[in-house]
Amino acid sequence: MPHASVHGGGGDIALTVLEHTGRRALKIDTGEVVSVLGAPGSGKTKLALELAFLSRPEEGEVLFHGVNPATRRNRLETPRRPREVTLLVQNAEDQLFARSVFDDVAFGPRHLILPDEEISSRVVRALRAVGLDPDEVGDRSPFALSGGERRRVALAGVLAMEPEVLILDEPTANLDPKTRNEFLTLLEPLRGRSAILWFTTRAREAQLADRIYLLRDGATTELPSASALLHDWRELARAGVELPTVYDLAGALEMRGTRLPPTDDPVELRDAIVQVWRDSHDR
Amino acid sequence: MIGNTPKFLSYEAGTSVLHRLDPRTKLLGTALIVADALIATVPFGMLTAYILGAVAGLMAKHLLPDLWRTLRPLLVLIMLFGVILVVITPGHALAHIWILVPTRDGIYLAIRLGLQALLIVYTTSLLSLTTPPLAVADALHWALGWMERFRVPIRDIIAMVAIGLTFVPLLIEETQKVIAAQRARGADLGMNALLDEQAMAALLIPLLLANLRRGGELAESMESRLYDTGPRTALRQFQFHEMDAGAAAILVTSTALITGLGFFVPSLS
Numbered sequence: 306m307p308h309a310s311v312h313g314g315g316g317d318i319a320l321t322v323l324e325h326t327g328r329r330a331l332k333i334d335t336g337e338v339v340s341v342l343g344a345p346g347s348g349k350t351k352l353a354l355e356l357a358f359l360s361r362p363e364e365g366e367v368l369f370h371g372v373n374p375a376t377r378r379n380r381l382e383t384p385r386r387p388r389e390v391t392l393l394v395q396n397a398e399d400q401l402f403a404r405s406v407f408d409d410v411a412f413g414p415r416h417l418i419l420p421d422e423e424i425s426s427r428v429v430r431a432l433r434a435v436g437l438d439p440d441e442v443g444d445r446s447p448f449a450l451s452g453g454e455r456r457r458v459a460l461a462g463v464l465a466m467e468p469e470v471l472i473l474d475e476p477t478a479n480l481d482p483k484t485r486n487e488f489l490t491l492l493e494p495l496r497g498r499s500a501i502l503w504f505t506t507r508a509r510e511a512q513l514a515d516r517i518y519l520l521r522d523g524a525t526t527e528l529p530s531a532s533a534l535l536h537d538w539r540e541l542a543r544a545g546v547e548l549p550t551v552y553d554l555a556g557a558l559e560m561r562g563t564r565l566p567p568t569d570d571p572v573e574l575r576d577a578i579v580q581v582w583r584d585s586h587d588r
Numbered sequence: 589m590i591g592n593t594p595k596f597l598s599y600e601a602g603t604s605v606l607h608r609l610d611p612r613t614k615l616l617g618t619a620l621i622v623a624d625a626l627i628a629t630v631p632f633g634m635l636t637a638y639i640l641g642a643v644a645g646l647m648a649k650h651l652l653p654d655l656w657r658t659l660r661p662l663l664v665l666i667m668l669f670g671v672i673l674v675v676i677t678p679g680h681a682l683a684h685i686w687i688l689v690p691t692r693d694g695i696y697l698a699i700r701l702g703l704q705a706l707l708i709v710y711t712t713s714l715l716s717l718t719t720p721p722l723a724v725a726d727a728l729h730w731a732l733g734w735m736e737r738f739r740v741p742i743r744d745i746i747a748m749v750a751i752g753l754t755f756v757p758l759l760i761e762e763t764q765k766v767i768a769a770q771r772a773r774g775a776d777l778g779m780n781a782l783l784d785e786q787a788m789a790a791l792l793i794p795l796l797l798a799n800l801r802r803g804g805e806l807a808e809s810m811e812s813r814l815y816d817t818g819p820r821t822a823l824r825q826f827q828f829h830e831m832d833a834g835a836a837a838i839l840v841t842s843t844a845l846i847t848g849l850g851f852f853v854p855s856l857s
């Protein structure tokens with residue numbers, strides 16, 4: 306355990322890569338997939354930028370391997386942003402700019418000052434990881450691709466950095482349902498390579514993670530378990546989170562005074578809704 | 589980074605005297621103060637012009653801290669250019685330091701140009717802070733409408749200026765977003781990025797594309813709402829008040845004073 310001896314804080318600190326303290330406390334361990342679920346406007350992007358060391362925290366501190374990189378030990382030292390933490394910003398396809406897809410994906414690794422062979426092998430690996438053929442798209446202009454493909458190229462751009470922590474700010478926002486599902490399947494193989502921190506408004510997507518935080522009113526709460534997420538669907542609906550359709554419908558019916566069984570099972574809810582509908586039509 | 593957007597050129601709603609002044613008064617006033625800054629002699633003319641500027645500022649006191657924050661970086665720039673001017677202007681040499689020869693004429697020029705630049709930026713910032721962009725556009729149209737007789741498409745030009753001004757805050761926000769995005773994937777966008785072609789491309793191309801796209805969408809949405817299909821009437825009718833008469837009196841008197849000082853009182857340069 307080299308980290309334990311370096312930081313001297315025991316095994317716990319060695320495992321935690323990135324941590325936010327304060328009201329929006331959250332931590333992520335090496336290789337873990339963690340999601341942060343929050344309604345639109347709950348401050349997800351702000352939190353993502355803070356965790357990526359791109360914005361100064363409004364409250365609390367961000368620690369990378371237990372250390373706040375922004376604190377200076379002396380006046381001469383300029384704090385450096387840890388490049389082991391990367392962020393895929395919202396609508397990241399808008400940030401592509403290079404002449405070719407290859408150059409765009411290589412943008413990050415080139416800033417790490419790696420040898421040329423290493424750069425090209427990383428680019429090839431990253432493009433394959435997002436389901437694109439490097440020989441086919443490598444020389445094409447990123448602007449000649451479709452929206453979904455450009456989002457993949459943007460993801461490849463951060464993957465090629467081979468980060469310790471990959472932060473995704475609503476990676477499936479503004480994608481059509483088909484492209485969204487394709488994109489979700491890309492993320493599964495990334496498990497274990499980097500710690501992944503995933504911001505989303507959709508309960509269904511949040512459930513793909515190992516642990517879930519709910520961001521609401523400027524504070525985070527960790528939910529007991531991923532499978533138990535929808536136990537509190539009434540609570541989540543009030544928080545403005547996007548739920549599977551059956552819960553949306555059940556919530557709307559309850560608001561109008563329809564009595565439904567106090568269950569969180571989608572099948573039972575569906576059957577109950579069907580029953581309510583039948584009853585009202587038999588009359 | 590994102591969130592604390594600088595106030596540069598963006599309108600701040602308020603109810604101060606300067607906010608309530610007629611946009612036309614403010615526009616002409618700004619033009620007069622800019623002209624004053626250009627013709628004023630050092631020191632007395634400039635002093636009068638600055639007093640005029642200070643009076644304008646005091647009419648919107650609560651905005652001054654914000655304004656100071658925007659002007660601070662400009663001050664550094666002005667001083668830097670000042671130092672350069674002092675040593676490159678030919679004239680009466682004051683000293684010889686290695687190859688640098690500061691001259692008296694250089695010092696006068698630096699002071700004069702610095703004071704002019706500061707006053708001009710200060711006044712125009714005051715205008716944009718206290719006047720909604722569309723009101724500035726309407727005032728411009730009032731002031732320049734006569735050019736339509738000479739077939740200058742002044743209405744379109746002003747519409748473009750107004751739309752441009754409205755989008756400045758958005759552009760600033762977007763720039764910060766692009767900077768964050770490119771830094772997130774390893775770009776080093778510090779001062780040395782200005783010399784790095786790749787880093788500049790990473791910043792400018794996404795910005796340019798976003799703006800082209802927005803421009804196209806805006807044009808379509810304006811046309812779909814029948815922009816430029818018939819004669820136009822004004823939504824807002826301006827009305828001069830007593831306050832405007834007072835402001836005009838102060839402006840005209842000071843301008844006359846500054847001009848007079850230029851003719852009759854000896855200046856430094």
